[in-house]
Amino acid sequence: MTIDQLIDDVIAREGGYTDHPADRGGPTRWGITQAVARAHGFAGDMRVFPRDEAAAIYRRVYWQKPRFAVIAKRAPALAAELFDTGVNMGPAVGVRFLQRALNALNRNARDFPDMKVDGAIGPVTLAALDAFLALRGACGEAVLLKAVEAQQGERYIALAERRPANEAFLYGWLANRIG
Structure with a gap:
């Protein structure tokens, strides 16, 4: 896409x-x-x-x-999700979701080092993504996408819990922004 x-x-x-x-x-x-x-x-x-x-x-x-075009060359479905998350929550939020997921999926830094979760796509984030995809292949992108979407869903629910007026949007967020 x-x-x-x-x-x-x-x-x-x-x-x-x-x-x-x-x-x-x-x-x-x-x-x-x-x-x-x-x-x-x-x-x-x-x-x-x-x-x-x-x-x-x-x-x-x-x-x-936010350099999502660089991500798209490696993982197009992931880049599409990061773009949509960025539109709805801010690009740095989507990048932090990606960084957290990569840190959690690196098998205690055996596959690649943990990175600082800073919301910016730089050489360390790209190296971690490359290492993850090289190790896990096409299935890896799908799992990484699920990990990003899981964090996104949790954030939507937390937003609705913290500010009841956001409940007006929760159903649509979950229906239209995840999966």
């Missing part, structure tokens, strides 16, 4: 304009909050925020900047 397809899928899932009273993000269009749109130069009403500007933000902020 290409980044263009991933962006189209996110935009289709996020839909058009919303301003749900329980959503701390406030006015949102195409899944881009008003704050993010403003940070990238859009000053208008979010009801008319252009789709192409949303797509450009997704590509730049949620794909290129």
